[in-house]
Amino acid sequence: MISPISFALILFCLGILMEKFISIPFFSLFLISIIFLILAVIKVDKKFYFILFISIAIFLFGALTTKENNAVCKNHFSNFIKQGYSIILSGVVKSKPVLGKYYNKTFSLFMLKTDWLYYNDQWLKTTGLVNVINYKTKDVFDYGDELFIKGEIGKTKRLPILKVKKTGFIKLTAKGKGNSLIKTILIAKDPIRKLIDTNIARPNSDLLAGILLGDRHRIPEHLNKRFKKTGTIHILAISGLHIGLVASVLFLVFSALGIPKNINSVIIILFLIIYCFFTGSRVPVVRATIMFSLFLLSFLLKKENQIYNTLSIAALIILIWNPNQIYNVGFQLSFAAVFSIIYLTPRFEKFFKRPSYFGRLFFVSLSAWLGVAPLIAFYFKIFSPIAILANLIIIPLLFLNIASGITFISFGLMHPFLASFFAPSCWFFSQLLIISTTLFYRVPYGFFEVPRPAKFLVLFYYGCLFGLAGKNSLKKIRKTS
């Protein structure tokens, strides 16, 4: 099972982790990795030495990528700001503004790519992103708008926050500065939102907008809570599961239309890339899009699809792009879930000797739960055994919601009559989803609030899981050699 790519991924991850604990200057680290790379070139014919030197080089590459990623540009906007201070800057809106409410105050939230900062009575050219919370909601902005803003720097752990309150201002200076393709995709969302809102009653319309369009902020808090406590919150965030379900719905439709499988795969890859932009290209969606595109590409190139390779390549691409993703809860949860599904499910099936279809579904749910339960307990202090059963019902319901949603949107955009014809099926499946989650939420002892488990216990658990997988693979290697 330890393929070259999985092995490289493990080394790369260790390099990222090392960077957090040991501080070595970038150029020293760079020089050492070059030396090991040269040694690997010299010993390219000697298997043992080559593996040793190239492994060290990959490990150091992980640390270097993290260092480079964490290095802040000299002209980065955050070098010139202080929390609580008012600043004046200009920049371009990089995300579709969303409306929110905080203690009866409405605000719009969007991401701004900073361009110029008013600093010491001069304009300084800057880089970097800032989240803008605009309390002056009378002004409506869009992706690609160039703005001139005065606001106050707020408290945050991640991206800096710029609050535009009564004392600040926000002025539009130009339009259409963003990427035109992304803008077109974002604009295309508006008629779909309108279609959902006019044909389906709330909160079902909010749930559908969250599931299909990635408008998660619209999902009411009480529903959010029920999904969270029953361990099914993952269906509200567009991730691997959604992408997989969307891809399978499209695959079924295109196959039924008689489109050849190769063309079918190309269309689905293109569709998934568009869908990724469509839902705001957040990290889980990008991750899932990479994974499914790789799956389909391997099918297209008629290569044997090794699931661990695909998983490792997806993880490597994401970590090279942003090594800090390794500390992201979503990243950890989705890879832990996928890894335990592909590793544990076949073992359960083997142990229980050819279980029925429902038995197999149960083992998939159980494996996923075993993979994520310690992480959920660690991050959210919730232990929900009901999740094993809940996912068995909720995931097929999600599939039906996505399938009916795609049908409703595709036909609804053609004619209002078709929209009103297909809307009830959408409402019905989303209502079923709400009812089932509520029922699982009410099951006594379905979930418990637990104290946060110790870090070393969680690490020990995953160490055992990965160790078991590694041990089996070593056995296989010995057998083959």
Next chain:
Amino acid sequence: MLYLSKQERIVLIALLSFGLIAIGARFFLKTRQNLIFNKQYPGLGKDTQSIIRKSQTININKADMETLQQLPGIGPSLAKRIVEYRRENGEFSQIEDLMNIKGMGIKKFEKLKQYVIIE
């Protein structure tokens, strides 16, 4: 890693070399960039400076408590006293009237007078 042919090993070395060069170059560009300053904001017209100047001053005849607290040396209690003074005595006719308020000494007034206007 364990089953690589010679050709695959060479490809791996090449990929890693390109990766290292790219990371090195990116780091160099990030840390060695020069700061660019401009006297005028390139995106806006002549009114930029007046917008900025206006945004940096506070009209004490109109500002509420939250706005007044943006001024240097003014906390919630002094802001409250300014609002109460305005309510009792009417609008300020000159900014020096601020010194009639309890807690506003000459030093504090000197610090904030450049940020205050009367309209």
